[in-house]
Amino acid sequence: MIEYRPIRVGLLGAGSVGSQVARLLLEHADELANRIGTPLELVGIAVRNLDAKRDADLPDRLFTTDAEALIQGSDVVVELIGGIEPARSLVHLAISSGADVVTGNKALLASHGPELFAAAEQVGAQLSYEAAVAGAIPIIRPLRESLAGDRVDRILGIVNGTTNFILDRMDSTGASLEDALATATELGYAEADPTADIGGYDAAQKAAILASLAFHTSVPVEAVHREGITGVTAEQVESARAAGFVVKLLAICERLADPETGQEGVSARVYPALVPRSHPLAAVHGANNAVFVEAAAAGPLMFYGAGAGGVQTASAVLGDLVAIARRHVIGGPGTSESTHADLPILPIRSITTRYSITLEVVDEPGVLEAIAHVFAEHGVSVEQLAQTAGPAGSRATLVIGTHVAAESALADTVAALAKSPVVASVASVLRVEGTV
Structure with missing residues (x-):
């Protein structure tokens, strides 16, 4: 066997993940060399502040x-700077100079993935990004390779550890969102500015990446419907618990038929939803992540583990690095992205789902009849209804669970209910996911 020269690795960024990648490369150098067939040589670490x-x-x-x-x-550049610039320019430079690239930069891939993949394919370079979604969980490679011959129909993912920690704490302790967020900040799960997490932006970037992979279609982050958890209340979480559900921020990617044309399209969205406690995703606690994949031949698959953390995410980076290094040893071009299906991206109103609607209504005869008329008028059927009456002459609370219906019909129903003279307020609306 011809001995291959050491593979030179340049690391961009030495934050919590980058530092651990460098440490593991140095400490496990001999073991990694045995796996690859040649040493990995860390030639430098580029940082802003020495x-x-x-x-x-x-x-x-x-x-x-x-x-x-x-x-x-x-020979291989590991980009762990984060953000768009200068990361985008540096990755382009690496590719054009003949290097392969490993990145954990979800924002970069969600915004500029197609141009970077095209640049890599043009020169036969490899661009790998297992660490960009769900930290240590191996989900990119299974979608990119293991399930490449299957048909992925749907993905439900808890892909943001901060929001999962917050919602899990609200569920287990009865804390308000503000108190749970404060705890998450104290423990280091939430940033000083938590907007990217609680606003759903981080999860939306990951949904764009997962949908692009799963459906072989370029899905820009701007096409992902996004709702964060800022409106979730302790009362909603407690009501969900009493009904046998848990509230989770879900990233959902699925194939579905366009209700107008009948043609197959793609939906990618992020929002808080009720998940039955019997569903595997309901058992994802703390800051962990999980991705539930539904494939035509393979069936349901669950990927679970640490969604963040320096050393955990470094594991995903090193997995990509070892795979790329092996390709250097045996030869051959990098694996290109498959986005040739080019399915249309459908708006949120094209999906089908279920709603759980909480109404504050006037407590007088004829209210239920008026509410039922609104649902019938919009073609939405009621599956469950629970009523809690207040003192005589006051308001009552209705919790209504719908059957599966078009999002457009459900949204229009809620809008009509808000205008009804018997409805004092629409107190809560949550979608229900993960049910048969």
Whole structure:
């Protein structure tokens, strides 16, 4: 066997993940070399501040502020800077200079994935990104390779650990969202500005990546319907618990027929939803992530584990790095993305789902008849109804669960209910997912 030269690895960024990637590369150098057939040589780490505190004790000689020079001297570039720029420009530079790229940058891929994949395919380079979605959980490679010959119909994912921690704490302790968020911040699960997490932006970026992979179609993040958890209340969570549900922020990607044309399309969306406690996703606690995949031949598949953390995410980065290094040893071009299906992206009103609607209504005769008329008028049928009456002459609370219906009909029903003279307020609307 011809001995292959050491593969030069340039690392961009030395934050919580980058520091752990560098540490593992140095500490496990011999073991990794045995797996690959040649050593991985960490030739440098590009950072903005040479004096910043690191999460690992790394040799000073490795650090540089000249990212471009480091890229030019690397066979594989690991991009862990985050954000769009300068990450986008540096990844383009790496690809054009002949290097393969490993990235964990979900924002970059969700916004500029197609152009980066096209650039890599043009020169036969590999662009790998297992760490971009769900941390340590191996979900990208199974969708990209293991299920490439199957038909993935639907993905339900808990892909943001911060929001899962918050909702799980609200469910288990009765805490308000504000109190649960404060705890998440104290424990380091939430950033000082938690908007990306609780606003659903982080999950939407991951949904765009998963949908693009699963359905072989380029799904831009702007096409992902997004709702965060900022409107979820302790009362909603308690009501869900009493009814046998748990509230989860879900990323949902699915194939469905366009109700207007009948043609197959793709939906990608993020919103808080009620999930039956019997569903596997209901058992995902704390800051963990899970992705539930429904495939035509393989059937239902569940991927579960740590969705964040420096060393956990570093595991996913190293998996990509080892796979790329093996390809260097045996030869051959990189694996390109399959987006040739080019299915249309359908709006949220095209999906079918179920609603759980909580209404505050006037407590007088004829109310239920008036409510039933609104549902019938919009072609939505009621599956369950629970009423809690207040003191005589006051308001009553109705919790209405619908059968599966078109989102458009359900949304129009809620809008009509809000205008009804017997409805004092629409207190809560949550979709119900994960049911048969």
